[in-house]
Amino acid sequence: MKKKFKMPSAFTILFAIIIVVAALTWIVPAGNYDYTPEKTPIPGTYHTVDPTPQGIKEVIMSPIKGFNEAIDVALFVIIIGGFLGVVMKTGAIDAGIARVVENLKGREKWMIPILMILFGLGGTSYGMAEETIAFYPLIIPVFIAAGYDTITAAAVIMLGAGAGVLGSTVNPFATGIASGFAGISLGEGIGLRVLILIACELVTIIYVMKYAEKVKKDPSKSLVYDMYEDNKKHFLTKKDGNEFPELTAKRKFILILFSATFIFMVYSVIPFSDIGIPLPTLGWWFGELSALFMVSAILIGLVSGMKEEELVGSFVDGARDLLGVALIIGLSRGITVVMNAGNMTDTVLNLGEKTLSGLGSVGFAILTYLFYIPMSFLIPSTSGLATLSMPIMAPLGDFTGVSRDIIITAYQSASGIVNLITPTSAVVMGGLAIARVSYDKWLKFTWKLIAVLMIVIMIALGIGAMI
Numbered sequence: 001m002k003k004k005f006k007m008p009s010a011f012t013i014l015f016a017i018i019i020v021v022a023a024l025t026w027i028v029p030a031g032n033y034d035y036t037p038e039k040t041p042i043p044g045t046y047h048t049v050d051p052t053p054q055g056i057k058e059v060i061m062s063p064i065k066g067f068n069e070a071i072d073v074a075l076f077v078i079i080i081g082g083f084l085g086v087v088m089k090t091g092a093i094d095a096g097i098a099r100v101v102e103n104l105k106g107r108e109k110w111m112i113p114i115l116m117i118l119f120g121l122g123g124t125s126y127g128m129a130e131e132t133i134a135f136y137p138l139i140i141p142v143f144i145a146a147g148y149d150t151i152t153a154a155a156v157i158m159l160g161a162g163a164g165v166l167g168s169t170v171n172p173f174a175t176g177i178a179s180g181f182a183g184i185s186l187g188e189g190i191g192l193r194v195l196i197l198i199a200c201e202l203v204t205i206i207y208v209m210k211y212a213e214k215v216k217k218d219p220s221k222s223l224v225y226d227m228y229e230d231n232k233k234h235f236l237t238k239k240d241g242n243e244f245p246e247l248t249a250k251r252k253f254i255l256i257l258f259s260a261t262f263i264f265m266v267y268s269v270i271p272f273s274d275i276g277i278p279l280p281t282l283g284w285w286f287g288e289l290s291a292l293f294m295v296s297a298i299l300i301g302l303v304s305g306m307k308e309e310e311l312v313g314s315f316v317d318g319a320r321d322l323l324g325v326a327l328i329i330g331l332s333r334g335i336t337v338v339m340n341a342g343n344m345t346d347t348v349l350n351l352g353e354k355t356l357s358g359l360g361s362v363g364f365a366i367l368t369y370l371f372y373i374p375m376s377f378l379i380p381s382t383s384g385l386a387t388l389s390m391p392i393m394a395p396l397g398d399f400t401g402v403s404r405d406i407i408i409t410a411y412q413s414a415s416g417i418v419n420l421i422t423p424t425s426a427v428v429m430g431g432l433a434i435a436r437v438s439y440d441k442w443l444k445f446t447w448k449l450i451a452v453l454m455i456v457i458m459i460a461l462g463i464g465a466m467i
Helices: 010-024 057-067 071-090 092-103 108-126 130-145 152-166 170-184 192-215 225-236 249-269 286-303 308-321 325-340 345-356 362-380 383-398 404-418 426-435 438-467
Strands: none
Touching: 010 325, 010 383, 057 071, 057 325, 071 092, 071 170, 071 225, 071 249, 071 286, 071 308, 071 325, 092 130, 092 249, 108 130, 108 152, 108 192, 130 152, 130 225, 130 426, 130 438, 152 192, 152 404, 152 426, 170 286, 170 308, 170 383, 192 404, 192 438, 225 325, 249 286, 286 308, 286 383, 308 325, 325 345, 325 383, 345 383, 362 383, 362 404, 362 426, 362 438, 383 404, 404 438
């Protein structure tokens, strides 16, 4: 009996890439560009230099050097994890969404857009994904009782949050990390990302509502109609352990503090002086943002009434959950370390300059988006993909007249759309398992939506590249 192929982890894939890149430094000609003071390569200045091939020692040391180079980003991720750990411990987010579900009973049709917008806000602000798993046992029975099916419930949660992630405006794990390695402010390009967020969330809501209404009128139209009666028995039988916390005044205040933290983060990174808006430009970046989320975590913990031990424990537990992400950032950066030390980075840029010189800004923006779709399957870690690719892709945009924020938007949109359907995602497969929806039926439900979203995103990227 043949063993079923299992995709290796992001760590294994990235380390394998380091080895391959090191081997290529023995083959690929070494070269450099001349750079501006802003670290932008000057077109036409590429020249060959003496080769510096990378060996076993360099391969082994590259993740260590990569982590050292990316320590500000890695620490930011760890502190964000601690912040989210404290917030989730208070139960405020769970309580807030549970209250919305409770208040909309009997008006389930409007629950679809309202919940999808709420999950979308979580997706676009902090990459809400794993946190959605807790809501399946709460929301599925409500939709089943209202005459909908499990696909509708799963879509409200998964696609609502997912559309927010692919339209990430300030998501620190996608847009934030990519902006850092592209060398630009998180606030650059936020207008286009807001446009993509609104358009994609709107298209997704309409798509889910049309399907939901069709199923309610005729249950036989459901893609899971074969499980119709069984699902009603399974989900409408009272079960213990699915109680959500009450939305107290204290938790309402925590939600306000939580929202205010992200709003202030957005304000702090927007270069108002560069875009002619008469507001003070703070110019904050990873150091200041890490401090912001650390202080906010402490404040939220104190407001919730946590004791010192509980507050620290929640912060450490949350930070531990994202330690793997921080390590992936270091490992990914190790690839750039090897390429730079082998003087191979600029050679790749030169190849890109020659290949893409006649493509034009719109063509390059769309091609970048299409390039990132298979890359997102290969490297499912959004932070790892950003760390790996931005040092190459962002300067490539300089050669074709495409601003670096367009490259970031193309990357995050491609990664976000792949994460709606990828079977390597624990969020996708876990959510479908709880909803009792097979993967093939999920693909059958989503493929038309994915096609429409891709067209919407490419049109938006084309418009952004022309402006």
